[in-house]
Amino acid sequence: MAKRPTVQEWLEAHPPKCKRCENLLAVFNFENFNNGKINKLKDVDGEKIKGLYCHHCVDEAHKDLMESRFLEEYKGEKIYQKDDMYLPYWGCMYHFKTLEECRIRIDASDTVVLPWGGTASRNRVREVLGVE
Numbered sequence: 001m002a003k004r005p006t007v008q009e010w011l012e013a014h015p016p017k018c019k020r021c022e023n024l025l026a027v028f029n030f031e032n033f034n035n036g037k038i039n040k041l042k043d044v045d046g047e048k049i050k051g052l053y054c055h056h057c058v059d060e061a062h063k064d065l066m067e068s069r070f071l072e073e074y075k076g077e078k079i080y081q082k083d084d085m086y087l088p089y090w091g092c093m094y095h096f097k098t099l100e101e102c103r104i105r106i107d108a109s110d111t112v113v114l115p116w117g118g119t120a121s122r123n124r125v126r127e128v129l130g131v132e
């Protein structure tokens, strides 16, 4: 039976490449993650995307990913879709099962719950308090 390779041996046999430009990436270690020489992408729901990117490609790859998830703009907010999840903004920790619920959430984001109960629109509260 063949001996299992060590992590080091495996990395030497399969040097990490950028998923987009296919250039070899810097040495695969924690420091190069920290200084941005090796990058991973996070999906709209915070899930890590498989594959690594060089610093030349990471912004483009992120843009492409955002475009692929973008569904529509609603009242100035971008709604994203991933599988059967609808998210009211990028990096959102929760999601909705329908686009309609997602729109309702965006409508409600302009509503403030008052300390004594009830709700008012954000603009009305700003007006009364005289704040920008």
Ligand SMILES: [Zn+2]
Residues within 6 Å of the ligand: 018, 019, 020, 021, 022, 023, 053, 054, 055, 056, 057, 058
């Ligand atoms: Zn690249």
